[in-house]
Amino acid sequence: MMQMALRSLASKAVRSSSSSRVLSTNTRYNLIKSIHSTPVTPEPCIDKLTGPRVHIAHHARLFMPPLHNSEETSLASTLAALLPALCFGLSLTPVLADDASTEVTATDSIGLQKIEDGSVVSNIHTSKWRVFTDSGRDLFFQGKLEDAERLFIGALEEARQGFGERDPHVASACNNLAELYRVKKAFDKAEPLYLEAINILEESYGLEDIRVGAALHNLGQFYLVQKKLDGASACYERALKIKRRVLGEAHADYAETMYHLGKVLHLQGKGKDAEALIKDSIRILEEGGQGESFLCMRRLQYLVQIYINSSNLTGAVDMQRKILHTMEVSKGWESLETVIAAERLALILESAGSLTEAKLLLQRCLDSRRKLLRDDNIQIAANMLHMARVELLLCSQTRGNISEATAVVDNTKHLLGNAIRIARQALDKLIKQGANSKSNQLSKTDTYSERTALLILLQALNALSQLEVTKAELHEPVEKETLRYPEAEKALLDCISAYKQYGIQRSLYNFGDIKGEYLSCLKHLSVLLTHSDSNGLKQSGRPSLQEVLNEIKRVEGGPSSSMPNKKP
Template sequence: MFHLAEVLRLQGKLEDAEHLILDSLRILEEGGVGHSQQAVRRMSRLAEILVHTGKLQEAENIQRKILHILEMLQGPESLSTITAADNLATTLQALRKLDEAEELFLRCLRVRQRALSSTHIQIGSTLFKLAVVTTQQADEMVAEKSGNIEDIRAVYESAEDMLRRAIRIAEQRWEEALGGVAAADQAATAMLGNEASLGAKALNTLIPPLLALVRALNALSVVVMHLADLADSPAAVKEGTREAERVLRHCLTLLDKPPGVAQELVEVPELQREHVSCLHHLAALLVRNKDKGSTENSKVAEEQAERLLSRAEGIEASVATRRRSSLSK
């Protein structure tokens, strides 16, 4: 039954897959193995489907059960348990249960820092997720006027610190991945006598660190601008704005033409979404600041913003075309 559910899931028939997995879980419960590893795997798939279909409250309930079972079976600090805690925290974040999400992400960070190397990509990923939750908490403080400026600034600064740490880790992993792929390409070229496009293995090596890097840079630009909004002097506002622009332009440099990387990498959907987001953020930043300069500078900024938005539309159109093409096959 579960195998049929997997087939249906891969065919995009998520509701049918959901019902079959629920039936298979009931059978396991009736057989007295509802807390087995087999049951956990099925519940994990069910939670994944529920998240994908927007049934977040149901997903939260399943993920809490998964976490409880794994804590009993493997202990509170096993990496499998921490992965379950991470998944639950992500769902709680989507439900705007930010304090509990923060608590779980902090738990994940502490365990991973003890179990993994200081530059492991999972530590960078957890720092990024924690920083995003922290940013959202600060945003809520601003919206609800529930803290003074110093308190809000301190929360944004905490998010900034975590993002910069995540960026350092991602940059190191990206450079290592680039070096490894370049060495493999040189060896392949020497053997085959011609250049080949990136294979699936090379893409899978490059995508995680690049995606982690551009996501963190994009998020950092937002936090830096929030801090600029809270700055108490024109000089600090100007410096914050410049830093946000620098971060976004660095992000776009990575996405426009990654050094030594073939075109198929920048066409990965997740990276294209970040590309569009960075373009929109930089365009908004330029428009926001155009009235603060001379008339000539304002016109230049507005023209740059229009070009950025045009590029974003082009990427979105390309993504939509490829999606339609894949669905028609």
Template sequence: MRHLTWSLADSPQQQTQAQQADDSSCPDCASDIQLEDQPVAISNSATAQWRVFTDMGRELVQQGRHGEAERCFKKAVEMAREGFGEEDPHMASACNNLAEFYRLRRRYDEAEPLYKQALQILTKAYGLHDARVAFALHNLGGFHLARRQLEQAAECYEQALRLKLEVLGTGHSETSNTMFHLAQVRWQQGEGRQAIQLMQDSLEIMEAQGVGATPGCVRRRGRLAEMLLEAGRAEEAERLLRSILSYVESTQGLEHGNYAAAAENLAAALQRRGQWDEARGLMHRALEARTTHVGARHPVVAVTLRKLAELELAAAAAEEATAASTAAGATTSGGPAAGSAASSTAAAAGAGAGGGAASASASGGVALKEREVQEAVAISQEAVSIAQQAYQESLDWERRRGQPEAGGGLLGWLRPSKPQLSALRRPQRPDAAALEAAQCLQTLGQAHAAARQPAAAASDLEEALQLLADAFPHGGSKAQQEQEQEQQEVAAADEAGDGGSNGRAGEEEAGTEPGDGTSAVAVIGAREQARAARVDKARHELACGLLAELLALAQPAAGGGGAPDPQHVQRRFAQEGCSG
């Protein structure tokens, strides 16, 4: 779980602007403010306990002891009410802390009234034109964003930004923070131009403060580069991505996983601009970094290989288009026939020379294209091999989960009888591994199609579709089944009174706390439902893409033997609910 940046009065000291700028890059982090000029209540047992429970709650969250942390935050609310009063800003602080805890635990129904209560208290105490009200609005906006309630999130962030501009000014890190989050909302709403401008303004503030080289600012540059690429502004994205690559190279080295990611992102921008050689070189460096960092058979290496194969295919298509354009231009360069015999002879000679040059150029382009296509086939085959192995291992791990004695127990898994992935790790979930394996097969099919092997291409696409059918026998319902299984496991563990170590609770993916089974199931349910929806959308889009490519191979123009039946593919296309 990400750390909480505690808001309002609960921060022991105000952060520096550099620290704020770094922390604010995390979408899950809240604003941080102290209760300045706040009348202090007469010290009593309740006020002292409010501080103790607040600090204890923070420490327990860091230790992953979430059930105990929740109890402390609830006690802090009680002590604030008793020691300061129902309408005191310290009460707002306690409510906000508990709300932030619930939000990060995805217990949204419990978080919302607490956020609103905190905002109401602060507005009544300080009025509408106060920074503390702006921070409360920002936190409420984060709550709505987490629930994908974009209209409400935008409204809260807009109000918070207006107040921060009025009270704190244009150069404050908190103003930059709200700009960043509002940009995320506007982007999701499809307002790309405004989102990009807000993101640029946010970065400008950070750079003016001298924190442009912090990890938080670098992450924001990466997000802006993604937006620019999607908006078709590849040249601007390239400049940002070069700065990110330089930063990662100087701070983390060439063998770090972040270097590989930065190199891949820059290669994608260069690919958009047709700078094939540099893009190819970056992808090879990324592949080397991935292999060094996690091993040659890790699933992330399959992703990098797939991207490299896609780059080779795009370069081959560009070479083919260039060669065809050159040949067409040279064919017409002779111009209309001249009136005299001499000029006709000269024109014919010129056309012949031009045609020979065009032929040589086209021949060279075709040869280069063929090499790139063959490279793409070989690279895709390796990606498929790794991805399919990862998928099989994920299935094996799922079968062994909860059965430590089966197949040699844990030691049998650590010392398998056949080669496993190089890096010891928890395997992917089967659905995620299946999607990646199907994507690799799709790329291999595209490579075979480019190599004029339609039968092999159709076989690759059919294999990918069959893999999806096996992994998702009822569409996206497999993810729902896995969710129900996890819920049952949590409930069973709770009924058995499993009092595992407190530290382990923070390491589990579900993030559950022993002895708190009911809320744990609710947390898993909300998280898994959202994940199931994302997975099913990805599965549907991939299946439609595979069927569309299969349909293209089924057309008479595709040529070659073993072509699929177009009517059969059309029916499958309709059954999947694909459009276009």
């Protein structure tokens, strides 16, 4: 019977939809081109209902025990003590919900649940339930998932024996265990627990109770992680309807569900509808005095990404200017968050063709970073790489003036040289640290740092090759067919060597961005070698064109032999 009920509830969640479902719009969703900058990780936001935020290893929220009936004396006192919504950490993709959730401020239950006849359930099982729940939650916060799992399983069994199979305390225990399984990606174990929790809450409080709405929001998050967009949309729409009725349209928790529904619609290709919902969620935060909050900034940034996806660079620039203005007022240029916001604006301006403004903004970012960071920080290398790319574009506009173009080329080469030096130093330092570590396995942080440094190194060498081509064409008053590009070839061969030295040896070669930059390098080299071969300019010590083409096929997945390790 339980399995039948769970299947029925799952089917209902997917089919359910609000009567005010937004109209669909056919827009194609594309992954946003990543803008390099050191990510700003949001403050973890697993809260106990009583007390301050705690810094934890995993970004998620756990259900807390439901309130006593006697505590539900007013609507205001119960709204904040509801089953809290999920909060996920940052990801390399925009799919996951990555902003903090609504604050929970009401008093935590002490673990006793009054029942209809007025008696109080209090026995050895309820005592164990409380101990297992608190201890499991603490272990979960510490990232000790195996130990936490055993305690949460125990808490669920004690809740069933102490309170009864259909008691809201059982729903609380189900959700705690489901959240743990979600973090462990044991999705097949998590879903029945989420559904059971919702089923119990609906029986206990009714279909339109706010606790049911919060639990549906959580289930929506669970489906969103797995890209089950129809299920996520149905859960969010029903949760939104409940929250609108109970909380009102000015409540931040209502805005939160609206925002996440907007993200689902965006992933479904319904760009206009997604934009409208996310804008409304931002407006609610701003009108509630949270316009400078981290939540609001994250939602504005997501809206910028939507505009970039739809090639609406004007909208993206305007929204990013708004973000930067808010950061300047609230934090000033002494904050790296402001610098990163400015850098993002500069890159959008670059795409929009506003090169001079982009250059000035990137220079200000570099000046601020030099005051805030060490000279060998990888963020400075990334900043220099961005500036060099803008200079390359400006150089193409100044070729009519040789002296001005030469100055731009020299400045660009200086920036790229420094970016290459810093990136190499960072990689060598990380490798040395790994060699001195007791564990041979890299941490996720170290892997990300190595990946970032290698990507910057490859991109800088690739850009240096393009610069050398530009320089040769600028200073040689001869036909392009007779030009030689030895320095450009050398930069690309250095790029290949760096990929083999750091990418292959450090097992970074399978990351899409690393492989993509390596392929770009190989293709640029093939163009130069084709030019050299067709004009009899081939030099010894270089790989042949066929060897490079074979390597391109190999990286792209075709059969070939590996390119030999020839040094320039």
